[in-house]
Amino acid sequence: MATIHPSADFRSDTVTWPTPAMVEAMATAEVGDDVYGEDPTVNELESLAASLLGKAAGLFVTSGTQGNLIAALTHAQRGDEAILGEDAHTFCWEAGGIAVLGSITTRPLPTDSRGRMDVDRIKASLRVDNPHLPHSRLILLENSSGGNNGAAIEPSYFESIGALAKQHDLAVHLDGARLFNAATALRLDPTMITAHVDSVSVCLSKGLCAPVGSVLVGSEAFIHQARRHRKLLGGGMRQAGVLAAAGIIALKTMSQRLQIDHDNAQTLAQGLATIPGIAIDPSVVETNMVFFDLAPEVAIAPEELIKALRTDYGLYMGGYGDRTLRAVTHYWIEQPQVERLVEAIRTILTGAA
Numbered sequence: 391m392a393t394i395h396p397s398a399d400f401r402s403d404t405v406t407w408p409t410p411a412m413v414e415a416m417a418t419a420e421v422g423d424d425v426y427g428e429d430p431t432v433n434e435l436e437s438l439a440a441s442l443l444g445k446a447a448g449l450f451v452t453s454g455t456q457g458n459l460i461a462a463l464t465h466a467q468r469g470d471e472a473i474l475g476e477d478a479h480t481f482c483w484e485a486g487g488i489a490v491l492g493s494i495t496t497r498p499l500p501t502d503s504r505g506r507m508d509v510d511r512i513k514a515s516l517r518v519d520n521p522h523l524p525h526s527r528l529i530l531l532e533n534s535s536g537g538n539n540g541a542a543i544e545p546s547y548f549e550s551i552g553a554l555a556k557q558h559d560l561a562v563h564l565d566g567a568r569l570f571n572a573a574t575a576l577r578l579d580p581t582m583i584t585a586h587v588d589s590v591s592v593c594l595s596k597g598l599c600a601p602v603g604s605v606l607v608g609s610e611a612f613i614h615q616a617r618r619h620r621k622l623l624g625g626g627m628r629q630a631g632v633l634a635a636a637g638i639i640a641l642k643t644m645s646q647r648l649q650i651d652h653d654n655a656q657t658l659a660q661g662l663a664t665i666p667g668i669a670i671d672p673s674v675v676e677t678n679m680v681f682f683d684l685a686p687e688v689a690i691a692p693e694e695l696i697k698a699l700r701t702d703y704g705l706y707m708g709g710y711g712d713r714t715l716r717a718v719t720h721y722w723i724e725q726p727q728v729e730r731l732v733e734a735i736r737t738i739l740t741g742a743a
């Protein structure tokens with residue numbers, strides 16, 4: 391299959407390639423054996439992540455999925471229960487890892503249109519001490535909320551849940567795969583959110599463009615135990631400084647430019663809104679994700695639109711359920727490509743009318 395250049399690829403921000411500065415830093419990174427704790431570049435990345443996210447310690451992990459899984463294994467024991475949103479990535483898209491590998495049961499709760507569970511509903515779901523019941527132990531949250539237009543959820547939500555969790559001796563983990571997108575959209579420092587949770591994992595490899603990896607942060611004791619779980623899961627890497635060098639640039643530099651992606655997403659949403667047959671409300675686009683529907687009267691199916699974009703225009707976009715499509719903006723997508731995508735979709739839909 392031919393290489394797909396990320397400047398033509400709206401399927402996700404996971405398709406991003408490392409930036410030229412990252413490639414340079416990777417080529418010259420100082421390395422050591424990280425399982426011995428001797429890779430200076432990994433150590434620098436872990437301290438940087440911990441300090442930017444307001445926690446005592448950090449751990450470089452292979453992926454967002456691994457970061458969330460390690461967090462769950464570290465906070466909860468076999469037979470404990472985790473409360474999470476029914477559309478959360480941890481529930482829907484991580485192969486059931488916390489149940490499969492952690493024997494942790496899940497209690498999915500409904501979410502609103504921005505991915506928030508109702509705090510009273512969480513409270514009502516807490517188990518009483520009864521030998522028939524699992525033990526409520528963990529609440530898993532997500533920000534931005536990928537399944538809900540990438541909504542950037544405000545700190546007060548995390549504050550309420552953090553307070554509830556403290557009262558009931560529960561741990562709270564935040565899947566912050568795109569936490570910097572949320573913080574950018576809310577125009578606040580990410581610590582305003584992370585202050586209310588025990589642990590956070592942040593993906594370096596999505597909008598932040600590193601080729602591989604996530605960072606998990608929390609207390610010293612949590613990260614000490616998480617390091618053991620990373621090893622257990624086969625995530626102990628050796629001269630990983632080659633990857634961490636890109637991660638440092640992701641955190642220092644790339645986290646500061648995400649408003650450009652959000653502006654491009656808004657331009658895309660507004661352009662799509664002018665095309666007859668497309669249903670979209672640009673006001674729900676807060677970060678870099680644009681979801682839209684093909685109206686029932688549109689003769690073409692989403693798969694056909696995706697195929698025509700690919701074959702006739704060399705542009706890539708993803709389907710997301712029955713009549714819904716998704717386009718995601720990122721570092722490699724610039725304004726002219728956004729305009730090209732809008733005009734390509736307009737032409738295809740007009741031809742199909």
Ligand SMILES: Cc1ncc(COP(=O)(O)O)c(C=O)c1O
Pocket residue numbers: 404452453454455456479480532536565567568593595604
């Ligand atoms: C919200 C969210 N959490 C976690 C992940 C998992 O990240 P990874 O693909 O690095 O395992 C993703 C991946 O797209 C995601 O969107």
